[in-house]
Amino acid sequence: MAIATVKTEDRSRASKLPRGTRDDEPYLTKEELAGMVLAYQPDADRALLHKAYEFAREKHGDQLRQSGDPYYSHPVRVATLLASIRLDQATIMAGLLHDTVEDCDDVDLEQIETLFGTDVAELVDGVTKLGQLEYQSEASKQAENFQKFILATVNDIRVLLVKLADRLHNMRTLHFKKKEESRHRVARETMDLYAPLARRVGLHYVASEMEDLSFKHLNPEARGQILSQLETLESRNKDDLERIRLAIRQVMEREGIECRIKGRRKEPYSIWRKLEKKSISFEDVADIFGFRVIVNSTPECYRALGAFHTEWACLPDRFRDFISVPKPNGYASLHTTVRASGNRLVELQIRTEEMDDTAERGVAAHWTYKNSAYGFDIDSSRAAGLDPSANLRAFGELLTHGGDANDFLEHAKMEMYRTHVFAFTPNGRLVLLPAGSMPLDFAYAVHTAIGDTCDGAKINGVPRNMRTPLQNGDVVEIIRREDPRPMPGYEALCVTGRARAAQRKLRRELEAQQFANLGRNMLERAMRQHEIDPVGVDMRMVSERAGFDGVQAMFEALGRSHDEVVRILDVAFPGLDVVADAGEPKVVLDDDHVSGMIAGENLTPGVTLHLGECCHPIPGDRIVGVRQPDKGLVVHTIYCGKVAEFDDRPELWVDLQWTELAKSGVRAIGRISVNAADNKGVLAQQCSVVAQAGGNITGVSTHAREPGFMELVFDIEVDDLRHLEQIKAALRALAVVERVERLEESEFE
Numbered sequence: 001m002a003i004a005t006v007k008t009e010d011r012s013r014a015s016k017l018p019r020g021t022r023d024d025e026p027y028l029t030k031e032e033l034a035g036m037v038l039a040y041q042p043d044a045d046r047a048l049l050h051k052a053y054e055f056a057r058e059k060h061g062d063q064l065r066q067s068g069d070p071y072y073s074h075p076v077r078v079a080t081l082l083a084s085i086r087l088d089q090a091t092i093m094a095g096l097l098h099d100t101v102e103d104c105d106d107v108d109l110e111q112i113e114t115l116f117g118t119d120v121a122e123l124v125d126g127v128t129k130l131g132q133l134e135y136q137s138e139a140s141k142q143a144e145n146f147q148k149f150i151l152a153t154v155n156d157i158r159v160l161l162v163k164l165a166d167r168l169h170n171m172r173t174l175h176f177k178k179k180e181e182s183r184h185r186v187a188r189e190t191m192d193l194y195a196p197l198a199r200r201v202g203l204h205y206v207a208s209e210m211e212d213l214s215f216k217h218l219n220p221e222a223r224g225q226i227l228s229q230l231e232t233l234e235s236r237n238k239d240d241l242e243r244i245r246l247a248i249r250q251v252m253e254r255e256g257i258e259c260r261i262k263g264r265r266k267e268p269y270s271i272w273r274k275l276e277k278k279s280i281s282f283e284d285v286a287d288i289f290g291f292r293v294i295v296n297s298t299p300e301c302y303r304a305l306g307a308f309h310t311e312w313a314c315l316p317d318r319f320r321d322f323i324s325v326p327k328p329n330g331y332a333s334l335h336t337t338v339r340a341s342g343n344r345l346v347e348l349q350i351r352t353e354e355m356d357d358t359a360e361r362g363v364a365a366h367w368t369y370k371n372s373a374y375g376f377d378i379d380s381s382r383a384a385g386l387d388p389s390a391n392l393r394a395f396g397e398l399l400t401h402g403g404d405a406n407d408f409l410e411h412a413k414m415e416m417y418r419t420h421v422f423a424f425t426p427n428g429r430l431v432l433l434p435a436g437s438m439p440l441d442f443a444y445a446v447h448t449a450i451g452d453t454c455d456g457a458k459i460n461g462v463p464r465n466m467r468t469p470l471q472n473g474d475v476v477e478i479i480r481r482e483d484p485r486p487m488p489g490y491e492a493l494c495v496t497g498r499a500r501a502a503q504r505k506l507r508r509e510l511e512a513q514q515f516a517n518l519g520r521n522m523l524e525r526a527m528r529q530h531e532i533d534p535v536g537v538d539m540r541m542v543s544e545r546a547g548f549d550g551v552q553a554m555f556e557a558l559g560r561s562h563d564e565v566v567r568i569l570d571v572a573f574p575g576l577d578v579v580a581d582a583g584e585p586k587v588v589l590d591d592d593h594v595s596g597m598i599a600g601e602n603l604t605p606g607v608t609l610h611l612g613e614c615c616h617p618i619p620g621d622r623i624v625g626v627r628q629p630d631k632g633l634v635v636h637t638i639y640c641g642k643v644a645e646f647d648d649r650p651e652l653w654v655d656l657q658w659t660e661l662a663k664s665g666v667r668a669i670g671r672i673s674v675n676a677a678d679n680k681g682v683l684a685q686q687c688s689v690v691a692q693a694g695g696n697i698t699g700v701s702t703h704a705r706e707p708g709f710m711e712l713v714f715d716i717e718v719d720d721l722r723h724l725e726q727i728k729a730a731l732r733a734l735a736v737v738e739r740v741e742r743l744e745e746s747e748f749e
């Protein structure tokens with residue numbers, strides 16, 4: 001009833017569209033479709049359009065849509081929708097062919113290219129790839145990222161337009177899908193992804209219809225309620241509505257402005273969204289009349305505005321001038337809300353025909369036929385009252401190559417998000433990162449716990465260097481370790497603040513732990529020196545007496561050399577005669593153990609063996625004994641500088657080997673020197689590497705060498721020489737490490 005009285009052009013929007021775009025009409029024949037294209041593109045190739053139509057019909061064969069229609073009716077509908085926004089012939093053909101590569105066994109891209117040209121093949125390829133995107137709706141953030149991803153990767157806007165037409169038709173026929181679950185999935189995806197994209201490129205009526213159809217599937221109750229309330233409201237207001245429509249016409253006639261007036265119907269979904277967002281009533285949202293006033297020129301827009309504002313009071317905060325500052329998608333119009341007679345709020349949109357065309361067709365309005373070339377048409381956008389350069393810049397900073405409109409398509413890369421890179425988790429979640437991001441950034445963007453345990457990465461299934469910058473569309477799999485640990489040299493492996501801060505925190509924690517381990521070692525060693533068995537000592541008591549807030553704090557302070565073993569032993573064990581440790585590393589493999597571990601042909605039974613304090617031989621080292629009258633036999637590595645002193649006294653040398661016993665079980669201490677860049681945290685990093693390799697640091701000292709470098713001398717308890725070699729190799733693998741050497745007498749000072 002209300003519908004009959006409120007006669008607006010808007011109400012019959014669908015029927016204004018060319019025949020065949022509505023689903024209750026038969027789909028077009030190839031002649032009708034080609035005729036529709038030729039009407040706006042006179043030099044279109046009729047035969048080629050027919051051929052594409054026939055190709056789709058033949059290749060889809062007897063495939064059926066769930067509606068029962070032959071499958072090829074779908075691409076025909078899609079192509080018709082594209083023709084209704086007057087897109088070029090290549091796009092229409094892409095619409096016809098968009099499902100053939102994906103759905104027909106015997107069609108590939110080369111075939112499309114051979115038959116229909118590179119342009120069409122590229123469009124079909126783009127649409128096919130978009131279709132393979134696995135969108136997972138989890139968070140709204142995710143949807144936003146997907147939108148950006150699509151805009152960033154679709155390098156020809158026509159691909160997106162074909163995809164939108166495809167989705168619109170699929171939504172119109174969604175009710176044929178049997179499974180509720182898949183209906184919901186598609187509706188959700190449309191709501192989150194495609195409707196906003198349609199709006200973004202200015203196809204508002206496509207967006208509105210998508211939203212309404214999605215709303216219908218996702219929340220039929222709410223939609224039904226809003227619709228029935230709208231009907232009640234309309235029938236209550238029908239007299240008012242007619243009265244105001246007439247008043248608008250009178251104001252325009254008085255002003256001598258020729259115009260078209262369209263009523264604007266509220267979309268249930270947009271009402272719903274406002275009800276969701278704001279705490280206002282249905283009446284507040286819906287009880288406002290909306291009219292569109294279409295005039296002949298931009299100056300008339302402003303004259304009309306002046307006339308309305310003279311006639312009625314306007315709500316100043318509701319006035320918007322999108323003519324002087326068009327929206328990024330090119331939308332231009334004047335918006336104002338006035339208080340008309342009867343205290344009625346009336347929303348007015350004032351625009352020219354061209355602006356209206358842009359509002360309806362969005363970015364597609366800029367593609368006009370011109371000199372047998374299709375491009376973003378600067379003249380038509382200027383005619384629409386837009387500054388083409390501003391419009392271009394705004395519309396995703398589309399790249400205009402040398403400002404030549406004809407070159408535009410070739411260079412129509414969406415440059416909007418070149419400052420970003422889009423990567424996927426193995427299960428399809430999209431992650432938006434700043435350009436230049438690397439796998440570690442990705443790991444942290446997914447989850448802090450993943451970043452903290454990151455140990456490596458596969459990109460598109462291939463193990464890759466952590467320094468690899470990510471590319472759009474990369475699938476990144478993070479290889480994880482069990483315990484959180486910073487990545488060595490992480491400063492060079494990330495660009496995001498989040499990754500950097502998290503790694504820094506990890507490093508601080510690890511460093512504290514390493515120092516604590518070191519401190520514990522030092523204290524326990526000192527205790528053993530004083531014949532106290534650390535196992536029997538209550539460390540809590542020790543830390544309390546020494547004035548520490550806990551055992552960990554005490555160990556850490558010791559390790560960091562912020563306190564001294566001597567002092568702690570003094571306060572913890574009053575009366576103990578504490579002697580200062582000489583600071584020399586203690587050899588676990590002490591002289592008592594040596595017999596039985598070293599064998600030699602010429603070894604005199606009962607001779608006292610000593611391990612050289614100079615070179616700390618460990619099982620596995622090639623060793624030699626040197627007889628020294630006062631000491632017995634001193635064991636050196638064959639490379640030890642001390643041995644060289646006896647070069648001219650071979651009679652003192654005794655060939656020695658480690659016994660099997662020595663090579664198994666007893667741990668020995670090796671001393672190594674590491675030259676590294678003088679970075680903060682370098683010590684902790686190395687301690688961490690040593691610990692990871694199973695070495696136990698029993699002593700460490702640092703020496704400044706040259707500016708920017710430092711030398712660290714570690715005493716490391718190891719199983720044998722091979723073990724020490726492994727640790728050395730692990731240290732060499734660190735980015736900051738310049739040189740790693742086993743220390744010998746000559747360098748040991």
Ligand code: MN
Pocket residue numbers: 074098099166
């Ligand atoms: Mn399709």
